[in-house]
Amino acid sequence: MQLKKQLIKFKNKSLGVKIVLVLFFLFFAVEVFCHLFPMFFAINNSLKTAEEIYESKLALTTTWNFRNYIDVFDKFKIQGGIYFETMLWNSIWITMLYLFSNLMSSMLVAYALARFNFPGRKFLFGFMIFIQVIPIIGAGAASWKLKYALGMINNPATIWISWAAGFDYSAFILYGTFSSISKSYTESAKIDGAGNFRILGKIILPMAFPAIVALFVTNFVGQWNNYEVSQLVLNKFPNLAYGLYIFQMPAIWSNAGENIFYTVLVVSMIPGIVLYLSMQKLIIKNISVGGLKG
Amino acid sequence: MKFLSKYSKMERRDFPFIALLLAFPIAQVLIFFFYVNASSFLLAFQDVTGKFSLDTLKLVFEGFIRNNDFQNNPLFTMLWHSVVIWICSNVVCTLVNVFTCYMLTKHMVGSTFFRAVFAIPGLVGVVVFSTIMKQLYGYSGPITQMALKMGLSDNAVLRGGLLASDSTAFQTLIIQSIVYGIAGGNMIVAGAYMRIPNEIFESSKLDGCGFFRETFQIAVPCAWSTISTMLVFSLCHFFTADLSFYMYSNGLGNHNMTSVTFALYKLQVTISETSGANEILYNYVSALGICITAITIPVVIFGRKILSKMGEDVQF
DSSP, X not given: OHHHHHHHHHHTSOHHHHHHHHHHHHHHHHHHHHHHHHHHHHHHHHTSOHHHHHHOSSSOOSSOOTTHHHHHHHHOEETTTEEHHHHHHHHHHHHHHHHHHHHHHHHHHHHHHHHOXXXXXXXXXXXXXXXXXXXXXXXXXXXXXXXXXXXXXXXXXXXXXXXXXXXXXXXHHHHHHHXXXXXXXXXXXXXXXXXXXXXXXXXIHHHHHHHHHHHHHHHHHHHXXXXXXXXXTOTTSOOHHHHHHHHTSHHHHTTTOHHHHHHHHHHHHHHHHHHHHHTHHHHHHHXXXXXXXX | OGGGGGSOHHHHHTHHHHHHHHHHHHXXXXXXXXXXXXXXXXXXXXXXXXXXXXXXXXXXXXXXXXXXXXGGOHHHHHHHHHHHHIIIIIIIHHHHHHHHHHIIIIIOTTHHHHHHHHTHHHHHHHHHHHHHHHHHHSTTSHXXXXXXXXXXXXXXXXXXXXXXXXXXXXXXXXXXXXXXXXXXXXXXXHHHXXXXXXXXXXXXXXXXXXXHHIIIIXXXXXXXXXXXXXXXXXXXXXXXXXXXXXXXXXXXXXXXXXXXXXXXXXXXXXXHHTTTOOTXXXXXXXXXXXXXXXXXXXXXXXXXXXXXXXXXXXXX
């Protein structure tokens, strides 16, 4: 139906516009090929046997070797005897711990700045913008030194505190969402006797829920693929991304076989793609950035 | 408390709740932002014993001007690489995205499909994506073979693939960043276009506004606040833009795959792997960071001023 509408619209356009639209369509088609080919390449090789890959990486699979997806549990391992399921579990808890601590803290900051008038509000808002637009480079070493001194390295019980940055990009996005909710909701709730906790929990958060979910998904994708966290501060808990970085060296995967190498690539990209694609519209609708004026 | 008198009684009643909300985030930022940055600043002006010294800064500075031979100076090369990457993957891609996102959002059949496909490189993550691309850039990989057919001379250096040669590795990754950056998958710009009410476009059509006028005089100005904000954010990466060289070079930074971000990350990895045993690295990373920050901040401020003069925020 929508396609029909679009075609009718297209027919009614002038020749110049038609040419521009066709050129853009061709450009997008080429881009689709460029984006899908690497994925197809990995998926195709993940369904081959090691011998098939040796013969040709580009030929289509003939064996459809789905067994690779079972073998990955036994064969994907890195130094220290760490297997796929351990890395998967590490990815899950590191991602969740990061998301929970970071989003909670950002939510608190954004809510306070967007909904209340208090001394220092303008300063804190300015500070939030300052962090976004003024780059401070090279603090990583000092940050690592502090975490080491505080015993946070390889310590999941405390490392989350360093991730709970409230004045960050997420707070900036949530600030926009909380500001856009009409103040009349909270005013009428207050008249009805609702306290601040109730207003936050029963009115504001449910109304901002789509934006929070959108942020959750985008941050999930970023954190799921974050190898730096395992390489720098949690190297006793390698996640899938870091495991993959180690495993991609031919000397490591050669024992498992190149088919397992491609299977691992495909498996680790599934959660991000599935989660994002199922929430694409929600994310685009709810993540907006605009205007740095307070 | 005179300054509190400008707040209503109702507002003042909320102060304890606000304090409760902000107590943890402020404590966190004091420790992990203010303390860390102050400590980084001090480390840049200290020697390994903790005494005041300008030796580390001198070391960094000498790195920039060594032999006055900028072409072969590793630090200068890293800075130059970052600027080239920033221009190609940030400025060019953001500007092209302004139009491709508009076409996708407002005029293209199957826009949901296109957007989903264009988001894939970001979704699979840099480790997976770079690993797959490295296979494709190998000598027998389809991209190298295509490049050879298109006229790239087949020499012994290229036998390791496009990323194994000084003359092709950096250029290959720059082209890759443009190919994957201009497609129109930028969801923030797409979101800005989606939020422009259709009534604006409909009434402009009634007034006889054509396709090109609609694009340049209605759509782009309406989304300008988002576009300029993104450009301001991207200015922060002027000297730190990177193309995941750590991944593409397996942490080696060979074949011209170096940038300031790569160098800083590599040093941090060394600190982490040695549990901070080599203390001079703390000082060197901090000193290098301070030098880069000092030259980046004026660029950001100047760029933001220019962008704010280029267009007014449109309210709708």
